[in-house]
Amino acid sequence: MDETSKPNMKYLHEQQINGYIPDNQFRSRDPKFADQKDKYGKRHQNLPDKGWRQPTPASAFQFDPVNLTCICPTGEKLSYRGQRDTDNGKIRVHFEGRLLQCRHCPKKYRCMQNLSSADHRNGAGRQVSFIIENKCLPNYTDWMKLLVDSPKGKEIYRHRMSVVEPVFGNIGTTKRLNRFSLRGKKKVQGQWQLYCLVHNIEKLANYGNLAAS
Structure with a gap:
């Protein structure tokens, strides 16, 4: 779930429309998927080792959420690089070490x-970032989370x-509509509706007798 x-x-x-837009954490909030990683393993766990090192964690830095300052393990002050809202309604604060200090x-x-x-x-x-609690009132994101998490x-x-x-699999893979060949909203909408029409005709031809019986 992003800003768009x-x-x-x-x-x-x-408009009081019964629609659902799940965020990227809705599975992790579902108790049914609590043991999914233990049962099936983590994603990309069998990738070859490319020498990727684990750097010093952010917990080793001294972060002051009140004054928005950050001190690195060597005692140097990092530069404040602003903050952004996360998908779960919190604030992520970003810092960056000064170039000459990190170089030497x-x-x-x-x-x-x-x-x-x-x-x-x-x-x-x-570069390091920290998450601080956002004390703002409930927003539309919180409302949507309640809808998605409800039975x-x-x-x-x-x-x-x-x-x-x-439908997406048939049109995108079988019909190979992985991108539109026209420009403009009306032309793109017409092309999409044409592919949907072909998809529905195929469904009637293949399964029409089952629906009628």
Whole structure:
């Protein structure tokens, strides 16, 4: 769920439309999927080792959420780089180490993932971020989370795999409509409706007798 989804959620709320826009954490809030990683394993766990090092974690930095300051393990102050709202209604604060400080830092090889990024003027020092609680009032994102996590929302959303996804799979893979060949909203809409028409004709030809019986 990103910033582009918020106007859609606002529209659903104002028009009282029974629509659902799940966020990327809705599975993790469902108790039925609590042991999914233990049962099936984590994603991409069998990828080959490419020498990726685990840098110094953000917990080793001294973060002050009141004054919005951050001190690195060597005692140097990082530069404040602003803050952004996360999908779960919290605020993520970003900091970055000064270029010259990170370039000559004795802990550079343990702190930075990309060591060469601090070796030139267009590079960057160590970047770190922290999440702070957002004390704002409930918004449309919170309202949508309640809908998706409700028993009715779970019941409706699970039909997506049998109702919506086969249509996208047939049109995108079988019909090879992975991109539109026309420009303009009306032309694109006409092309999409044409493919949907062919999809529905195929369904009538293949399963029309079953529906009539």
